[in-house]
Amino acid sequence: MSESGARSTVSNSQFIDHQLATNELAAYYVPPTEVIKPSIVSYKATTSDHYPIFSRFNFGSAAQTRSVRLTAPNGGETLQAGKTFSITWTSSNVAQVDLTYTLDGTVWRSLASGLAASSGRYTWTVPSESSTSAKVRVADSSRTDVSDVSDGVFTLTRPVPQVFINEYLPQPNPAVPGGTTPDYDQQFVEIYNAGPTSVDLSDWTIHDAKTYSGLEAARHTFVPGTVLPAGKGYVVYSGASAVPAGAQYATYANNNGYGLRLDRGINQGGAGDAVYLVRADGTVQDSHSYQVPGVDVYQGYSFNRSPDLSATGNWSYTNPTPRTRTDGSPF
Ligand SMILES: [Ca+2]
Ligand SMILES: [Ca+2]
Ligand SMILES: [Ca+2]
Known part of the structure; x- marks a missing residue:
């Protein structure tokens, strides 16, 4: 208002009063806003320091x-x-x-x-x-x-996907037998490439329910150049301490130490959670949710495809086998 040359008081050259208008009104504003300067002698002394102001809006079809x-x-x-x-x-x-x-x-x-x-x-x-x-x-x-x-x-x-979530562990056991706090670094998501060709995972992401909703950045982003050969699995652990030394096709969540953050099951007094494997273009490759009542979580047990390595398999509970088949044999 000041930049347009308007002044709202007798004694200040700037527009120092408040004109309250929300941005939704901008489309309906009809110029100009006018500062009315009444023909009153000694206006400031007899009437007010502030002039009246009129803004004009034409709501037209907006009123419809x-x-x-x-x-x-x-x-x-x-x-x-x-x-x-x-x-x-x-x-x-x-x-x-x-x-x-x-x-x-x-x-x-x-x-x-x-x-x-x-x-x-x-x-x-x-x-x-x-x-x-x-x-x-x-x-x-x-x-x-x-x-x-x-x-x-x-x-x-859609056609059966070549790469899918094969196994994930929401509630690991404690690091020490008898301990009370799960060793959250051990949370993991295992994805598998059922072939017949290698798949470029560059910029694919792993989300939990919170990050998929856009509230925070992805729990993990596969770094450019990550390629998963046919018939191989890739495991993303929550924390660095869980990654076996020298392991190929394994890493930990690269989100500044926040980990995978898979929440407790509803049966454990939590809100439940979900895992999403998302392609570089933002569309969902695969997902599984335990946010719904009845999909329970048990400490020390993974959700695993049944049969193992089947993109269309149901979900069952197994002893965790990150980086191997459920029978312990390597991919
Ligand atoms: Ca409707
Ligand atoms: Ca979570
Ligand atoms: Ca496994």
């Missing part, structure tokens, strides 16, 4: 009710990785919309943004992710509270 409604996918669909799917919506008094999606109802990630609301359609190339509880949200780009979500869940399918 805005709405968006997602029409597809609206639940029950099965979408195949790599294929295209037309996401559709209807809208009223909305200029642009953003699209986001979730695999599990907790974390929403960007799908597309700044789309013309009037187009009512976006052609989505379905990511190579797996979910039976996916949803899409459409929201006014300038008013996230004006939004709508798929009424029901839909399914994302």
